[in-house]
Amino acid sequence: MAVDSLSIPGYHIYREDEAQSASSLDYSQYNPHPLDQLSIQEIPATAKLIREFAWPKKVKFNCITLREPKKNEYAAFRSRKGPRPDRRAFAIVIEQGSCNVAEVVVNLSKPKVEEWKPVNDVMPTLTLEDLDIVERLAREDSRVIEACRGLGITDMSKVFFDAWAIGVEERYGFDRRLQQGLAYYRNSSLDNQYAHPLDFSVVVDTEREEILNVDIRLVNGERTPIPLEEHNYLPEFIQQGYRPDVLKPINITQPQGVSFRMRGNELTWAGYKMHIGFNYREGIVISDVSIFDHQEQKDRALFNRVSVVEMVVPYGSPEKPHHKKHAFDVGEYGTGLMTNSLKLGCDCKGAIHYLDGVVNTGKGEAAVIKNAICIHEEDNGLLYKHTDFRDGSVISARDRKLIVSQIITAANYEYGFYHTFTLDGTYKLEVKLTGMLNTYCMHSTEQAAPWGTEVAPKLNAQNHQHIFSLRVDPEIDGPNNSIVQSDAVPAEDPVGSEGNFYGNGFYCKKTPLRTAQEAAVDYCHETSRAWDIINPSKLNESSKKPVSYKIINNSCPPLMAKPGSVVYKRAAFARKTLWVVPYRDYELFPAGDYVCQSDGRDNHPHNQTVTDWVARNESIDNTDIVCYVQFGLTHFPRTEDFPVMPAEPVSVMLRASNFFKKNPGLWVAPSKLCVDTVSQNAFDASCCAAKNQVKL
Amino acid sequence: MAVDSLSIPGYHIYREDEAQSASSLDYSQYNPHPLDQLSIQEIPATAKLIREFAWPKKVKFNCITLREPKKNEYAAFRSRKGPRPDRRAFAIVIEQGSCNVAEVVVNLSKPKVEEWKPVNDVMPTLTLEDLDIVERLAREDSRVIEACRGLGITDMSKVFFDAWAIGVEERYGFDRRLQQGLAYYRNSSLDNQYAHPLDFSVVVDTEREEILNVDIRLVNGERTPIPLEEHNYLPEFIQQGYRPDVLKPINITQPQGVSFRMRGNELTWAGYKMHIGFNYREGIVISDVSIFDHQEQKDRALFNRVSVVEMVVPYGSPEKPHHKKHAFDVGEYGTGLMTNSLKLGCDCKGAIHYLDGVVNTGKGEAAVIKNAICIHEEDNGLLYKHTDFRDGSVISARDRKLIVSQIITAANYEYGFYHTFTLDGTYKLEVKLTGMLNTYCMHSTEQAAPWGTEVAPKLNAQNHQHIFSLRVDPEIDGPNNSIVQSDAVPAEDPVGSEGNFYGNGFYCKKTPLRTAQEAAVDYCHETSRAWDIINPSKLNESSKKPVSYKIINNSCPPLMAKPGSVVYKRAAFARKTLWVVPYRDYELFPAGDYVCQSDGRDNHPHNQTVTDWVARNESIDNTDIVCYVQFGLTHFPRTEDFPVMPAEPVSVMLRASNFFKKNPGLWVAPSKLCVDTVSQNAFDASCCAAKNQVKL
Structure with a gap:
């Protein structure tokens, strides 16, 4: 079962039906600064052009981002000596289910794919969607379930995996796109898992969605029991409550608004x-x-x-x-x-x-x-x-x-x-x-x-x-x-x-x-x-x-x-x-x-x-x-x-x-020019008069 | 002419007639913390005791400050295992017109002078009053006036001296209490003198109020002309005015008051x-x-x-x-x-x-x-x-x-x-x-x-x-x-x-x-x-x-x-x-x-x-x-x-x-526990339901 990739906390995702095609991007109407990030219209428009170009191959978009203008082109534009640079996108795409990677440059002003460059022996960035795979796969993997059972865990919903880039992994080369999953346990849904790390990790193939290895670390041939003591930070766990000395609010306001534009x-x-x-x-x-x-x-x-x-x-x-x-x-x-x-x-x-x-x-x-x-x-x-x-x-x-x-x-x-x-x-x-x-x-x-x-x-x-x-x-x-x-x-x-x-x-x-x-x-x-x-x-x-x-x-x-x-x-x-x-x-x-x-x-x-x-x-x-x-x-x-x-x-x-x-x-105007009259007035007038006046 | 020492910008000075004698300090009424600085009553009371003790010698008070209790006495008091330490003052005094220095400990609780220790080959701190001497003496000194004339200065009220400790001065020993005066010029009363340093400095005896040397630095036998260009920072001098981009106020308030007591x-x-x-x-x-x-x-x-x-x-x-x-x-x-x-x-x-x-x-x-x-x-x-x-x-x-x-x-x-x-x-x-x-x-x-x-x-x-x-x-x-x-x-x-x-x-x-x-x-x-x-x-x-x-x-x-x-x-x-x-x-x-x-x-x-x-x-x-x-x-x-x-x-x-x-x-209570509902709600409900619930 492929997971729906559209659920990423913190992201508001614009569905394809909201997207425009590249040909409908009207740069005479919408005129971004050449260094502005791609818009919510430009990203799907880029994707569409690439999909059409790649067809019948199917691609996954690792990134779609602004292709910044070349420096000399931009400098010419900025100094009004050259034309506005064409608006371009840069994408890294992965052929679906493989590790074949290509770099693509799309000219959105034309609009067309300008460059398609396969790149070898490289692995692009792990996206949040990629990272999301590890926990889902691992929980369902029989070797992982077995490894957990060895620690006394039977409820796999209490087992969590932080997905990390692999660092170094000699067992595989660039034919596998890899992640490692670090295993943790939770006593309850909001329990801090970092108090309960488990003694094994997994190696995952991101593209083929496959658990490759479950590496259990044995110490003198033994498993390491789960540290079960809870160490939490969310308010519902703070049994002792907070310190009674209340910090009173500090309000910071700008009644006339901000000073930047x-x-x-x-x-x-x-x-x-x-x-x-x-x-x-x-x-x-x-x-x-x-x-x-x-x-x-x-x-x-x-x-x-x-x-x-x-x-x-x-x-x-x-x-x-x-x-x-x-x-x-x-x-x-x-x-x-x-x-x-x-x-x-x-x-x-x-x-x-x-x-x-x-x-x-x-x-x-x-x-x-x-x-x-x-x-x-x-x-x-x-x-x-x-x-x-x-x-x-x-x-x-x-x-x-x-x-x-x-x-x-x-x-x-x-x-x-x-x-x-x-x-x-x-x-x-x-x-x-x-x-x-x-x-x-x-x-x-x-x-x-x-x-x-x-x-x-x-x-x-x-x-x-x-x-x-x-x-x-x-x-x-x-x-x-x-x-x-x-x-x-x-x-x-x-x-x-x-x-x-x-x-x-x-x-x-x-x-x-x-x-x-x-x-x-x-x-x-x-x-x-x-x-x-x-x-x-x-x-x-x-x-x-x-x-x-x-x-x-x-x-x-x-x-x-x-x-x-x-x-x-x-x-x-x-x-x-x-x-x-x-x-x-x-x-x-x-x-x-x-x-x-x-x-x-x-x-x-x-x-x-x-x-x-x-x-x-x-x-x-x-x-x-x-x-x-x-x-x-x-x-x-x-x-x-x-x-x-x-x-x-x-x-x-x-x-x-x-x-x-x-x-x-x-x-910048000084805060205030304050002559220290309070203390000056405190002095005997007779002795101050002569001293503090400089005649010129 | 001795200057009236009572004019020091920033100081509010309590005249002697406002002062109490030590015997009138009633510590059963006024009960300072043992580490509190001396009060405006305790300082003149200390001075009075020292003056009486020193008589007929006349002394100048270099410092009168708290004699903190010894650590073990204070620790005993703090832990309620010992009595409240006596209240003591420490003074460094200079015999007037000399460089004879003594350290004095006064027990204000008794009240009496407990220790009087002459100290040799030392020079105490230069007070603001001490520093004040240099400019006054230098302006009136004929060699200084001559040195200024060599630079074309005839109005001595435009010449200023920053008094500094001497650093190193091989020409004199501890029989002289020394300062150096660094010379500057002002075009007008608020002009920045640091734009107009002069090419000479003076050596001053603080106690005898005497200019000892006027050291003119000659370069290839020549004087260095005054740099006359003005470089000012006070608003009246900022001819170009301030930058027009106004910084709008940032107000910081604590409507419920501060959190400390x-x-x-x-x-x-x-x-x-x-x-x-x-x-x-x-x-x-x-x-x-x-x-x-x-x-x-x-x-x-x-x-x-x-x-x-x-x-x-x-x-x-x-x-x-x-x-x-x-x-x-x-x-x-x-x-x-x-x-x-x-x-x-x-x-x-x-x-x-x-x-x-x-x-x-x-x-x-x-x-x-x-x-x-x-x-x-x-x-x-x-x-x-x-x-x-x-x-x-x-x-x-x-x-x-x-x-x-x-x-x-x-x-x-x-x-x-x-x-x-x-x-x-x-x-x-x-x-x-x-x-x-x-x-x-x-x-x-x-x-x-x-x-x-x-x-x-x-x-x-x-x-x-x-x-x-x-x-x-x-x-x-x-x-x-x-x-x-x-x-x-x-x-x-x-x-x-x-x-x-x-x-x-x-x-x-x-x-x-x-x-x-x-x-x-x-x-x-x-x-x-x-x-x-x-x-x-x-x-x-x-x-x-x-x-x-x-x-x-x-x-x-x-x-x-x-x-x-x-x-x-x-x-x-x-x-x-x-x-x-x-x-x-x-x-x-x-x-x-x-x-x-x-x-x-x-x-x-x-x-x-x-x-x-x-x-x-x-x-x-x-x-x-x-x-x-x-x-x-x-x-x-x-x-x-x-x-x-x-x-x-x-x-x-x-x-x-x-x-x-x-x-x-x-x-400390957290700022707020905010679950990111905005973006969560943006996701397809069907795909979120399974994923984000941990059943336990």
């Missing part, structure tokens, strides 16, 4: 301009970011495109089957596909503007995630302050954030992505990690250390890392940029010498990184290392330094997996804090376009990774460059992370550095 | 309890921090005392006179003394509770800084969230901050100190740096690089560091604690070996630091190093690890000044990220009790520093320990930091780690 998906706020895009894989894509320089009275380009293009969560237990757990949540599952529908008051407070996300189903229908993107402002404390100690005169201004955010659920884990802009010209990506630890049951002879923490009796939460890759396609005051490494170092001259007599000298050592291989670099704590994305053709008049934005990233743990390991190969992007390569159209994903089942081999003809791009060792000097900035954290679970984790933030920042002539915060 | 200076909030103290030197002191464990239904101790006990700002230009600039804003000037009177809407938003700070004048009067301490709550985004992808059920809670903050003005710079507690049991100290860069004029033959940045034409802002020392006297679940270093390291076994076949193994290497010398350690980026303050006598039942709080501090740049340099000696505390020593009463200040003019020598009889304490190499294992945590940043000025700097945050964190059995965030 949307024209379609183009946003303006406090001098910033940008376009907000969204796709199934990267989720939020922010393009065409510029800032109005009030002093020079013009818009100045900052970033061509910013998005989170990959992440990996390698687990640190070397014991089987845990070696298979190293989830690439962007490449293997799609950050866009896993996006939550957001709720006012829970996820965001204040005056919120939401944007929907549009993705596709396997049938080629459009599915809408309501409120996928949250756009709002927050007060951000002091922007600047100074008091003249002579007379107590004070000036201060308050800073503000514009936050463009999304939250995803990746099986057990949740990630919030907060793209944040502030009034001093800073862009910061903050990620908040929350949700549930991945847990495993412990045999009575086992202890959790050193590879994990026993977060509750017989429950092992294993060590893991979260390493994210932020792709920044910079356009610092123009298309051609370079990278300079900054290191804080003491003066070379010894103490007592003429050049450094008192020994206090230190400076910022600048090292231009001229090729992609030179720019494959790590953070250095000892020198507070940072990297300037400079425009070598534009000098700051005062500092005589090129205008730049500085990459500030000291939350970038080294990859713990050893050189030569599976993770080291598959997640090669995580080996370095920074990679910089020259821009190429459609070169986006540093762990490859196809991450599922990838082995990280060099020079895969259809699946190049960042190490392949860097191996070209092209010049990155004064040209159109792209930076991949890796950041994240290493997580040794604590009991406090159970049964649900307090949100842990981690962030990376790009900050103006000799980009503006002066503090751009000065273009 | 104050009983005197004892605060309770969301299970936390603490006492808020304040003194002239450290500013905010937070003591007796505990948290209510809702699961165990009891208060659990966290920290005995937390405060910022030192900081240093070494400048990186080896050229004279800049080698003298390395301000210790806590030890040399007093964070308490420099505290701003805060203003609603400018410094803080929302429902604020303010506390005043009480300090003293040189005459021994009480001076009140109104609204010195701000206590308020802020929404802190997601505390946790999880969505069950199977049915779209969502739970989330919002986090909240309690912030206890103060802002200080240290001549040009401002620092905001935000002691922050959150619902997951975390304490975080965030410091925000803003205010004005220290600038210097450039001769036409000079360039700013490599020791600084030309932030405006002919204005050099020099490289500098800010290194803070947070003193944490922990009491993690009891008085006796130990320190364990945590390093993330790959498994030792090679890839392909039985113990680490797939090469993914990694773990947290724990190294107990058993003596003060072992615990003199640096941060290590490669291992994401952290330190657990553990209670070795209390095991977490689940993790079988000792309960602990983890010090998380990756913003801790190494000191750039070289070994053997003046700064390296004077700011020895800044050499390491962490120091841990056993607790001793009144051992507080890691750069010494007397930082002004200190030379950092070992084993100064009246001025021990953290390196002396560590040299004792005592056990820190399962005993009453104190941690000094150094953090900060290295600042290479940008043009964006001029003329006023956008606030730059830096922080350090102490986080529960296997301290609680579960996430303490679960004791």
Whole structure:
């Protein structure tokens, strides 16, 4: 029995009968911005064109997404020197029941299929529909039922499976599209299953809908009993009730409305301009970011495109089957596909503007995630302050954030992505990690250390890392940029010498990184290392330094997996804090376009990774460059992370550095100019009079 | 002419006639908490007792502050096993017109002077009154007038001097109490003087009120012309006006009031309890921090005392006179003394509770800084969230901050100190740096690089560091604690070996630091190093690890000044990220009790520093320990930091780690339990029915 694929929590799916054919798309009427995500009309129209083209073959639509215009075409259009680019869609399709994959480019403006490219030895993203298969199949599988019976389980409706990408699985090659299913138990329908992990996992063929293996982990030949103790977080389970000290409400309101404006998906706020895009894989894509320089009275380009293009969560237990757990949540599952529908008051407070996300189903229908993107402002404390100690005169201004955010659920884990802009010209990506630890049951002879923490009796939460890759396609005051490494170092001259007599000298050592291989670099704590994305053709008049934005990233743990390991190969992007390569159209994903089942081999003809791009060792000097900035954290679970984790933030920042002539915060009216009259009046008038007046 | 010392912006000074004598302090009526700062009655009463004791010598009161009870006495009182400690004051006095210094302990309960200890070869803190002398003297000094005339200045009212501690000055010893004055010019009364630094500085004797030297810096025998171009930030100077995109107001209100309660200076909030103290030197002191464990239904101790006990700002230009600039804003000037009177809407938003700070004048009067301490709550985004992808059920809670903050003005710079507690049991100290860069004029033959940045034409802002020392006297679940270093390291076994076949193994290497010398350690980026303050006598039942709080501090740049340099000696505390020593009463200040003019020598009889304490190499294992945590940043000025700097945050964190059995965030009622009915209802009822119901 094939399941009806149309039930996906969080998706509103538009049935085919609501869909238009491509020929009925009237771009003279409907004129999207070239970077707008595909509409609920364009997705089924794309599917229809592909189905017709593929006939008599039947295809499953792995993705249907915007084919962004080539950079030079779009730049010409944007600067009014070229025509509006044709509207195109990009699809990855799988021949039904097989693992044959093809990449398809559809020109919707024509409308026709422009490219059909079969790709080999690759596996596309697992969609929510794909992931949905595992639990259904596993519950019905006789070997699984048998494995459960061995633990005393007879009611299979109490057994749950989290579907994961396979990680590494030597038993099969690319002839099988694989997932693994991690098994859990629930005492009741809302019981927290992560308190009851089972001692086996399954390997599933997604396309043929088949359970291939039931891998039971035996310890000294024995099964591991289910940890049955309940550890819940939903209110109905909180027997002790909540703490009596009630937190009184904090209300955040904007009675005059928000300070940003949307024209379609183009946003303006406090001098910033940008376009907000969204796709199934990267989720939020922010393009065409510029800032109005009030002093020079013009818009100045900052970033061509910013998005989170990959992440990996390698687990640190070397014991089987845990070696298979190293989830690439962007490449293997799609950050866009896993996006939550957001709720006012829970996820965001204040005056919120939401944007929907549009993705596709396997049938080629459009599915809408309501409120996928949250756009709002927050007060951000002091922007600047100074008091003249002579007379107590004070000036201060308050800073503000514009936050463009999304939250995803990746099986057990949740990630919030907060793209944040502030009034001093800073862009910061903050990620908040929350949700549930991945847990495993412990045999009575086992202890959790050193590879994990026993977060509750017989429950092992294993060590893991979260390493994210932020792709920044910079356009610092123009298309051609370079990278300079900054290191804080003491003066070379010894103490007592003429050049450094008192020994206090230190400076910022600048090292231009001229090729992609030179720019494959790590953070250095000892020198507070940072990297300037400079425009070598534009000098700051005062500092005589090129205008730049500085990459500030000291939350970038080294990859713990050893050189030569599976993770080291598959997640090669995580080996370095920074990679910089020259821009190429459609070169986006540093762990490859196809991450599922990838082995990280060099020079895969259809699946190049960042190490392949860097191996070209092209010049990155004064040209159109792209930076991949890796950041994240290493997580040794604590009991406090159970049964649900307090949100842990981690962030990376790009900050103006000799980009503006002066503090751009000065273009914002100060909060208030308050002369400290209260305390001034408290003084004896006779002694103040002479002192505080400066005659000129 | 002696200036009337009673005019200090921000201070409300209580005249002597308002003061009570010590014998009239009736502690049966007025019963302060033993850690409360001295009252406006107690300060003049202390002064009176000291004056009487010293007679016929005349003294100047450098400080009059609370003598906190000895730890064992206070602990006995707190646990109701001992009597209320006598109320005591501590004063540092200077014999008038000399540099003779004495430390005095006054028992106000008796009332009498209990100790009078002359101290040699030391210089106490420069008070605001002391600093005030420099500008007044310098403007009247004939050599200064001459130096100004050489620059074309005839109107001395346009010349300003920022008074600084001397740093290093070989020409004089402890027979002179010294300051340096950095010279600036203003075109008009509110003009920004930091745009017009002059090429000379003065050396001043504070006590004898005498200009000792006028040091003119000649470049190739020439004076450096005043940079006259204006760079202002006050509204009247913003000729271009502000950016037209108006930021609409964000209102933050608490219609039901705040969620914390104050009983005197004892605060309770969301299970936390603490006492808020304040003194002239450290500013905010937070003591007796505990948290209510809702699961165990009891208060659990966290920290005995937390405060910022030192900081240093070494400048990186080896050229004279800049080698003298390395301000210790806590030890040399007093964070308490420099505290701003805060203003609603400018410094803080929302429902604020303010506390005043009480300090003293040189005459021994009480001076009140109104609204010195701000206590308020802020929404802190997601505390946790999880969505069950199977049915779209969502739970989330919002986090909240309690912030206890103060802002200080240290001549040009401002620092905001935000002691922050959150619902997951975390304490975080965030410091925000803003205010004005220290600038210097450039001769036409000079360039700013490599020791600084030309932030405006002919204005050099020099490289500098800010290194803070947070003193944490922990009491993690009891008085006796130990320190364990945590390093993330790959498994030792090679890839392909039985113990680490797939090469993914990694773990947290724990190294107990058993003596003060072992615990003199640096941060290590490669291992994401952290330190657990553990209670070795209390095991977490689940993790079988000792309960602990983890010090998380990756913003801790190494000191750039070289070994053997003046700064390296004077700011020895800044050499390491962490120091841990056993607790001793009144051992507080890691750069010494007397930082002004200190030379950092070992084993100064009246001025021990953290390196002396560590040299004792005592056990820190399962005993009453104190941690000094150094953090900060290295600042290479940008043009964006001029003329006023956008606030730059830096922080350090102490986080529960296997301290609680579960996430303490679960004791807070969730925001809302929202089942995603909107999207659920969008699905075909027939296909959902079977899938989303778990029968049990």
